[in-house]
Amino acid sequence: MLKSDNIVSHKQYLIARILAWLVIIVLGARYFQIQIIEHELYRLKSNTNRIRKVTKNAPRGLILDRNGEILVDNYPVYVITAIPGEMSDKSNQFKLIADYIESDSNKIRSNYKKYYRGRFVPTRLAKDMDFMQLANLEENKLNLEGVYYDQIPERFYPNGVRAPHLFGYVKEVDRAIRKNLKNKDLYELGDLVGWSGLEKQYESFFDGTARDIFL
Numbered sequence: 001m002l003k004s005d006n007i008v009s010h011k012q013y014l015i016a017r018i019l020a021w022l023v024i025i026v027l028g029a030r031y032f033q034i035q036i037i038e039h040e041l042y043r044l045k046s047n048t049n050r051i052r053k054v055t056k057n058a059p060r061g062l063i064l065d066r067n068g069e070i071l072v073d074n075y076p077v078y079v080i081t082a083i084p085g086e087m088s089d090k091s092n093q094f095k096l097i098a099d100y101i102e103s104d105s106n107k108i109r110s111n112y113k114k115y116y117r118g119r120f121v122p123t124r125l126a127k128d129m130d131f132m133q134l135a136n137l138e139e140n141k142l143n144l145e146g147v148y149y150d151q152i153p154e155r156f157y158p159n160g161v162r163a164p165h166l167f168g169y170v171k172e173v174d175r176a177i178r179k180n181l182k183n184k185d186l187y188e189l190g191d192l193v194g195w196s197g198l199e200k201q202y203e204s205f206f207d208g209t210a211r212d213i214f215l
Contacts, residue, residue: 054122055188059153061206063167063198071161074153078129080137082112085119086146094125096143100136101126114174115189122148124190152190168197 034042063072080097087093094112098105108125115124125147129137134149141147155170170192171177177193178184187193193207194200 057152057191058208060155060170060192061202061208070158071163072167073156073158075156076151077127077154078134078149079124079152080126080129080147080149081122081124082148083120083146084112084116084123088145093144093147096140097125097137097147100140101129101133117189122150127152153192155192164197166197168199168201169195170199171195 059074062070062074065071080101082093084090090112091109094105094108097103098108103126111125112123117123129149137144137147137149157167173181173187173189173191173193175189178187178189181187181193194203199206
């Protein structure tokens with residue numbers, strides 16, 4: 001029976017074994033470092049990737065008369081939002097959303113640019129959605145990756161007493177308005193802020209904190 005000559009010397013064999021064991025030791029040491037020594041560090045990082053922070057808009061404080069009757073209250077409205085980092089084809093999805101809610105894709109694109117805060121922060125696309133519009137979105141949600149809907153509070157006057165000269169009014173915080181606020185870092189795009197009258201005068205009470213914010 002023919003046998004091939006052993007072309008690997010004993011020295012080369014030992015070197016190969018040493019290198020193999022070195023690789024195993026390095027990989028084992030690295031594994032031990034990640035799984036045991038730095039376990040807490042990587043656990044926190046994995047939770048950051050797994051959990052998404054969602055900011056919810058709190059309702060503003062009520063305005064009552066001397067008899068305790070509500071003059072200015074809050075009511076919920078539906079908005080469409082998107083997580084930019086989860087959207088695969090923004091232009092196409094803007095067109096689809098516009099078709100589903102019977103709106104203008106240019107307006108949706110404009111709102112996206114106006115309220116954009118980051119790749120993984122909800123960005124408002126449309127507001128004041130009714131049941132049929134939300135139903136259309138829900139039926140076609142497989143085509144709208146990264147698109148969601150949510151509720152936000154808005155002001156309304158249950159007794160019909162509007163008195164804008166007294167109550168004033170609120171505005172949604174956009175990039176231009178945010179630049180004019182003293183404590184602009186405390187406001188997110190889309191938040192409501194008192195802009196005149198009592199809404200502005202008692203802003204720190206209506207938003208639940210006592211602070212001097214303005215201009």
